[in-house]
Amino acid sequence: MNRERFIRQRGNDWYQYEQIIKHLRGTPLRYWRSADVLALSRLYRSICYDLSLVQSREWGAQLEQYLNDLVAQGHNCLYRSPPRSVSVLPGFFLTGFPALLRKRKLAFLLSLSLFTVPLVVSAVVAYLRPDVAEMVAGHETLESAKQNFSEQHWNVVDERYASDRSKMAGFYLKNNAGISFQAFALGVFCGIGSALILVSNGISLGMTAGFVSSLRDETASNFFAFIVSHGAFELPAIVIAGTAGLVLGYGVLCPGSRTRTAALQHHARESLLLALGAGMMLLLAALIEAFFSPLPVARWIRCVVGMCLWAIVLAWLLLARPSGDESSLQIARSDEERPDHEN
Amino acid sequence: MVRCGVRLASVYSNGQPTPRRYSMSGTSKRKVDSRILVETPEGVDFEFVLAGPGKRSAAFIADLFIKAGFLSLGVVLPLALSPGRPLIFGVGVGLWLALWFVVDWFYGSIFESMWNGQTPGKRLYHLRVIRTNGTPITSASAIGRNFLLAADSQPLLICGLYTVGLISMLATRRMQRIGDLVFDTMVVDESRERASSIREVVEEVEPLLRSECTRRFAVPERTLALIERLFDDTRLIPDGLREVIATPLSISIRKRMGISESSPIGWNLNGRSSGTALRHTYFLLRVLKTFSSSDIGTPGPVSGGGGRSE
Structure with a gap:
């Protein structure tokens, strides 16, 4: 697989992932839909894989930076501190x-x-x-x-x-x-x-x-x-x-x-x-x-x-x-x- | 910033505890700027850009204004309601003093726990507080790190001079003030302005022409990636140094492609003409423009990446 094919193949997932993140960021935690969370965690894992692939093949700083940002955003969404109730x-x-x-x-x-x-x-x-x-x-x-x-x-x-x-x-x-x-x-x-x-x-x-x-x-x-x-x-x-x-x-x-x-x-x-x-x-x-x-x-x-x-x-x-x-x-x-x- | 970056590099090479670096290609990736690597449970390393004292101060000052706004709103209300009603006035002033206390000690922690590590000022400057392992901040850490502003703001004269905090930021690898150190947090810069820098740099450059080239008109992807990295952050490598790095690369690419040693167009990064001083840098930029154009070299998939897929 070369770089361009890779981008063409994966671009759709990246786009979808960005949309979900944008949506989830604007919604409070308790209104998150399970379908979104499931999709997000699946996409997140696949994008982690993409990132390591790009890192290992050295397909360019820009692409790496972009995927890196995606991973960082997803990481921020998925790994929250558990909400600790005031009670x-x-x-x-x-x-x-x-x-x-x-x-x-x-x-x-x-x-x-x-x-x-x-x-x-x-x-x-x-x-x-x-x-x-x-x-x-x-x-x-x-x-x-x-x-x-x-x-x-x-x-x-x-x-x-x-x-x-x-x-x-x-x-x-x-x-x-x-x-x-x-x-x-x-x-x-x-x-x-x-x-x-x-x-x-x-x-x-x-x-x-x-x-x-x-x-x-x-x-x-x-x-x-x-x-x-x-x-x-x-x-x-x-x-x-x-x-x-x-x-x-x-x-x-x-x-x-x-x-x-x-x-x-x-x-x-x-x-x-x-x-x-x-x-x-x-x-x-x-x-x-x-x-x-x-x-x-x-x-x-x-x-x-x-x-x-x-x-x-x-x-x-x-x-x-x-x-x-x-x-x-x-x-x-x-x-x-x-x-x-x-x- | 640059100075900090150099210092960071020296810390890394001193064998201090460093985050794991990937080294699939056998060469370890040295960080010479304010980036920090974090490994996810998925086994991938990704990097955060640390926020330096400059941006953090800006956010802090923005927050100061917002705090002042809260407090002046709080004082206007009882004054407006109180004429002739001393009880309301007294209660109002009491509540206002309580509000002052809350704003003083809990402004940062309330926002940072609610907004996942951001205060209004930090949001304005795209900063975020996270834990050093990359996970979002907890309320306890948010409260603690903001309480310790009292220590970071020392020495106090008329207002805090924040000397302690500044020195601490300059002296630690993750640019942490005391409050960050104690509660294991760091402030990262989430703005993506750096990502567009290459596109700007390449803008005024002419692409290579096939006619200039007498052998294979292609450059390997890894070489392109290397060139990209060389121009990744224009603040970090001075033009002269970049030219020195670019020289052997440019010569071997020319040899490989069969491009004659011509094109002595004077050029430098700021668009000022300086004879032939930066011709190798310029050549590499032309290579970059030619071969990593269209949807790849630029942060292409950022927007509408979906549209491009089949």
């Missing part, structure tokens, strides 16, 4: 996520200490020497904290409350979840970025807490009554986001028997899931912080609710277990261990 997400968040976190115990403890040690130290420093706190955290920050918590801001739940707090909900989400995702992403620099974020957040929170405690009036109790309920989600979430970053950094620093890139890729998936879980927690935290924390109800009620939330979160993180093996840890693994080409 696994709640299950993952409830049980798989805490299990994943417990699996990364060491990173979590390291992250926890990177956050709490600076927090405690700076709280003690600020409590004993408010002037140092002002130097470190800045005068305005502390003044505004003082103003915010010196009295109950909201006395009634009205339209103004709803309006203002909705605004703040958006702000809290954007700010806090942004920081946590950053803590995850910057972990890729050997974990240093995450550590910096953890430490700096620990210091600024500790400074504020120590400073308002040193005021010895209503402010301190207002502050803690405000912070306790959403803190149940927010503080663990920050530490978990830091954990995610440290896991990435661990992949870079200690690749073990893998290449550094492979180690990074190996740790990345679990790390990403941790970061996403932290994001979910921060979404909850933002809602609580916006609508519940400043509620004009007695302090003790908010404290009791906050304590309950802490108990729930801790119990959840420590005890939740995926039932059976259909855990979401599988989410973490499935991609990695899936054979590369699977229909």
Whole structure:
């Protein structure tokens, strides 16, 4: 067979194949007709054969390029990632996520200490020497904290409350979840970025807490009554986001028997899931912080609710277990261990 | 691009892990440009053209504008609805901030999971994110690689300078930024503009005449394929170098066909006259034009290939 005969013979199939691909590309997956898919996979295989024939006979770069493009397009159509339904997400968040976190115990403890040690130290420093706190955290920050918590801001739940707090909900989400995702992403620099974020957040929170405690009036109790309920989600979430970053950094620093890139890729998936879980927690935290924390109800009620939330979160993180093996840890693994080409 | 290509070639020859290359003819095919080979389960190798930092930046900037568009739409709505209604205004601003958050962190991943590896900007520039084994991107990888933009955009001054990402792209074989490396993806260029380049190059060339030739008026297909490859990407091989490569080929083809050493028409690829400097290149182009004309040499079957079959 010479080249021209080959092209004449096969051209029809190529044309048909192109038409099918053009059609399928414009249609969502669930409307694909089985006849099309069957025809496509048959044609795809034959065109793969054509391509290798042209490659081996060296029938020209143009023809090869053309067939190569055809194969690439078909490959893209046929080998999609399996559509993973969103319905696994709640299950993952409830049980798989805490299990994943417990699996990364060491990173979590390291992250926890990177956050709490600076927090405690700076709280003690600020409590004993408010002037140092002002130097470190800045005068305005502390003044505004003082103003915010010196009295109950909201006395009634009205339209103004709803309006203002909705605004703040958006702000809290954007700010806090942004920081946590950053803590995850910057972990890729050997974990240093995450550590910096953890430490700096620990210091600024500790400074504020120590400073308002040193005021010895209503402010301190207002502050803690405000912070306790959403803190149940927010503080663990920050530490978990830091954990995610440290896991990435661990992949870079200690690749073990893998290449550094492979180690990074190996740790990345679990790390990403941790970061996403932290994001979910921060979404909850933002809602609580916006609508519940400043509620004009007695302090003790908010404290009791906050304590309950802490108990729930801790119990959840420590005890939740995926039932059976259909855990979401599988989410973490499935991609990695899936054979590369699977229909 | 060219510099990158040369570097790629050197990596290949260093015995780094390379994709399997076919070598039916005994000669291994060296890649000297930004192409990457992927083997399908059907046992065929096909290549993707990697997208370099230039095109990717362009797509990225287009995406920035689209993001800004989303956000400004989002701010117009609550402002338009709110006069006299503080509740709607507050909720609107809250939702807008939430939208900002989503656009900031999930714009790329939402589009890349929905559109099989493309964002609007990437679609505009015919780029696509795929996994390094050639399979389509998964949602998890899409989310992860876009989260890691926060690392690639370092160092941050007023906005991200993306120095980390750029350096990473230049330093890796598949031109991956950190996010691509970590989540095992790469960005490929799907535009077919290269395919038409030969047709353009051959356009202003006169075909050989049978009367010029004293022996067999034919050139083997493999030789033609070789010549085609020589002109495959005009950006990649400088004219002078191509002339050097073309010289022995041209001389032996002339000898074989019995064409006398004449036709010293000055010519070069840009149409500028430069004496006889590129006459061997020109001769090869004439050969190409003459023997791979009509339905074969050009990317013929691309359109209406069906019409030509019996």
